[in-house]
Amino acid sequence: MADQTLSLNLADRWSRAWHCLQLPEPAPSVFQEPQELYDCYSDPARAYHTVDHLAECFTQLDSVWELADNPGAVELALWFHDAIYDTHASDNEARSAQWARRVLLGAKAPDGLCQRIDMLILATRHDGTTEDGDACLTVDIDLAILGAAPARFDQYEKQIRQEYAWIDPSAFVDARAKILRRFATQPSIYRTEFFRNRLERQARPNLQIALARLDGGPAN
Numbered sequence: 001m002a003d004q005t006l007s008l009n010l011a012d013r014w015s016r017a018w019h020c021l022q023l024p025e026p027a028p029s030v031f032q033e034p035q036e037l038y039d040c041y042s043d044p045a046r047a048y049h050t051v052d053h054l055a056e057c058f059t060q061l062d063s064v065w066e067l068a069d070n071p072g073a074v075e076l077a078l079w080f081h082d083a084i085y086d087t088h089a090s091d092n093e094a095r096s097a098q099w100a101r102r103v104l105l106g107a108k109a110p111d112g113l114c115q116r117i118d119m120l121i122l123a124t125r126h127d128g129t130t131e132d133g134d135a136c137l138t139v140d141i142d143l144a145i146l147g148a149a150p151a152r153f154d155q156y157e158k159q160i161r162q163e164y165a166w167i168d169p170s171a172f173v174d175a176r177a178k179i180l181r182r183f184a185t186q187p188s189i190y191r192t193e194f195f196r197n198r199l200e201r202q203a204r205p206n207l208q209i210a211l212a213r214l215d216g217g218p219a220n
Helices: 002-020 035-041 051-067 071-080 092-106 111-123 133-142 150-163 169-184 193-215
Strands: none
Touching: 002 051, 002 071, 035 051, 051 071, 051 133, 051 193, 071 092, 071 111, 071 133, 092 111, 111 133, 133 193, 150 169, 150 193, 169 193
């Protein structure tokens, strides 16, 4: 019943995003949306990047809805930001953005909006800097898990390990430590004042504890 309720809530959000963008919602018979997206996020190979992560992102978005220049664009970008998630690949965000563009073009979205949502999705690669307000919000929403309560953060770390279970433990430790250390050594983990004030203080010790565990050696 919980999964069914979540599915219905996400369906409502899908409709709201298109309404906010003043675009017609894609017909399910044409795009199989949002069920096809829901199925991707429900892939049993995923442990963290699931519909629960999507729902957590939308909860965070609700808290900053009025801070976004185009909240509908942020919401649609969040819908697609992990649509493609292959732990063996390095172009997941690019492929997810391409999927979003196909759907947007099918809905007759203007090219400017397509480019903007493309930019928002690619920002979740977390490999660069951006001063765009909505991109900063999108990135911070995606990284909100770093500032979660310790128990939820610990669960998140275990879920990430599960998604990369195919990687040798030593190689995983090295790669994961590099990623977490990059966040931990930044002057600010979060790019927006809202998320810095709300999550930065908890994110710091979360990262330090995780790094200390990784430094202790490989774990399956």
